[in-house]
Amino acid sequence: MALSNHENSGFLTQDPGMLALLQMAGKIAVTEVTALIQGESGTGKEVLAKFIHQHSRRANRPLVSINCGAIQETLLLSELFGHEKGAFTGAVVQKKGLVELADGGTLFLDEIGEMGLEAQAKLLRFLQEGEILRVGGKAPIRVDVRILSATNKDLETQVKNGKFREDLYYRINTVTLRLSPLRKRPNDIPLFVERFLHSGTRSQVQGITPKAMELMKRYPWPGNVRELQNTIERFKILVDSESISENDIPFNVKNPENETDYFDSSTNFLLAQVEKKHILRVLTFFKGNKTKAANAMGITVKTLYNKLAQYNEEPPPSLGASSPAPVAN
Ligand SMILES: Nc1ncnc2c1ncn2[C@@H]1O[C@H](COP(=O)(O)OP(=O)(O)OP(=O)(O)O)[C@@H](O)[C@H]1O
Ligand SMILES: [Mg+2]
Numbered sequence: 102m103a104l105s106n107h108e109n110s111g112f113l114t115q116d117p118g119m120l121a122l123l124q125m126a127g128k129i130a131v132t133e134v135t136a137l138i139q140g141e142s143g144t145g146k147e148v149l150a151k152f153i154h155q156h157s158r159r160a161n162r163p164l165v166s167i168n169c170g171a172i173q174e175t176l177l178l179s180e181l182f183g184h185e186k187g188a189f190t191g192a193v194v195q196k197k198g199l200v201e202l203a204d205g206g207t208l209f210l211d212e213i214g215e216m217g218l219e220a221q222a223k224l225l226r227f228l229q230e231g232e233i234l235r236v237g238g239k240a241p242i243r244v245d246v247r248i249l250s251a252t253n254k255d256l257e258t259q260v261k262n263g264k265f266r267e268d269l270y271y272r273i274n275t276v277t278l279r280l281s282p283l284r285k286r287p288n289d290i291p292l293f294v295e296r297f298l299h300s301g302t303r304s305q306v307q308g309i310t311p312k313a314m315e316l317m318k319r320y321p322w323p324g325n326v327r328e329l330q331n332t333i334e335r336f337k338i339l340v341d342s343e344s345i346s347e348n349d350i351p352f353n354v355k356n357p358e359n360e361t362d363y364f365d366s367s368t369n370f371l372l373a374q375v376e377k378k379h380i381l382r383v384l385t386f387f388k389g390n391k392t393k394a395a396n397a398m399g400i401t402v403k404t405l406y407n408k409l410a411q412y413n414e415e416p417p418p419s420l421g422a423s424s425p426a427p428v429a430n
Pocket of ligand 1: 111113140141142146147148253327330
């Protein structure tokens with residue numbers, strides 16, 4: 102399937118990697134294969150699932166979504182597969198499950214990594230047999246459903262840890278589609294800003310200054326497209342002029358390093374480590390010129406040399422005569 106116009110696809114992007122992914126999504130959409138969509142929160146997993154459904158032969162049948170992480174397992178089982186009257190306390194009437202409701206269409210299992218082992222076993226059975234049993238039911242019911250799933254977890258690790266069945270993993274994952282985080286595709290940011298300014302809440306705000314856009318592109322958007330969308334919606338309410346300017350950009354966007362989730366489990370908290378990283382970055386910025394780098398950091402060239410010696414780092418080759426020979430301790 103050829104997708105030349107990203108605007109028409111409902112899935113907005115101009116990033117080459119994401120356009121290639123979209124082409125692939127278009128190709129698999131017309132087949133019956135199961136696809137696993139991976140990506141950080143807010144990267145557009147649900148948008149991609151809709152895209153695949155809409156480009157499939159099932160497009161005029163239902164797309165039914167369920168968030169497997171939001172409900173407790175026994176409830177999930179009856180939501181997915183339905184139940185017979187009297188199957189458990191409170192099952193006063195017979196109820197069809199979402200799998201049955203999606204018959205002929207697509208079932209989107211969001212946060213599939215959160216699914217418990219019993220539900221996984223039942224889902225696997227359905228994928229193998231094409232039949233379901235309602236909770237408390239005896240007669241299998243044939244259902245024709247295409248499964249798409251999404252996760253922001255690393256399912257392979259879950260498989261290794263025994264939290265996710267390996268056989269199910271291979272069943273739901275004929276193809277994996279990986280959405281990049283927004284920080285890896287900053288050129289999509291202007292597209293989204295344009296889209297979100299002119300959809301949703303009406304507002305007098307019509308544009309953004311180049312400087313403000315630069316700040317928006319530099320911010321790493323840990324909440325991805327959803328965070329960007331919420332930020333634009335706030336601008337539309339709070340900004341009093343036609344254009345968003347530098348002064349309207351919130352402090353946390355201007356100063357990403359002040360983000361509370363700046364750290365993660367892999368962060369090295371040692372001050373010395375942060376200092377080393379900073380010094381090497383500053384040196385790179387000044388193309389290895391140690392005098393300029395030391396001046397900029399407010400330390401003497403001798404101190405800089407001593408620090409580099411401590412790190413066991415070869416000082417980057419200096420440009421010009423501004424750097425003296427190494428100084429002994
Ligand atoms: N490529 C895109 N084109 C248009 N809108 C997008 C795109 N990606 C994300 N969005 C918008 O960003 C928001 C978040 O997208 P979505 O709900 O698909 O993310 P998600 O990956 O499913 O997030 P979560 O893991 O938190 O469920 C939605 O409002 C969606 O419309
Ligand atoms: Mg989602």
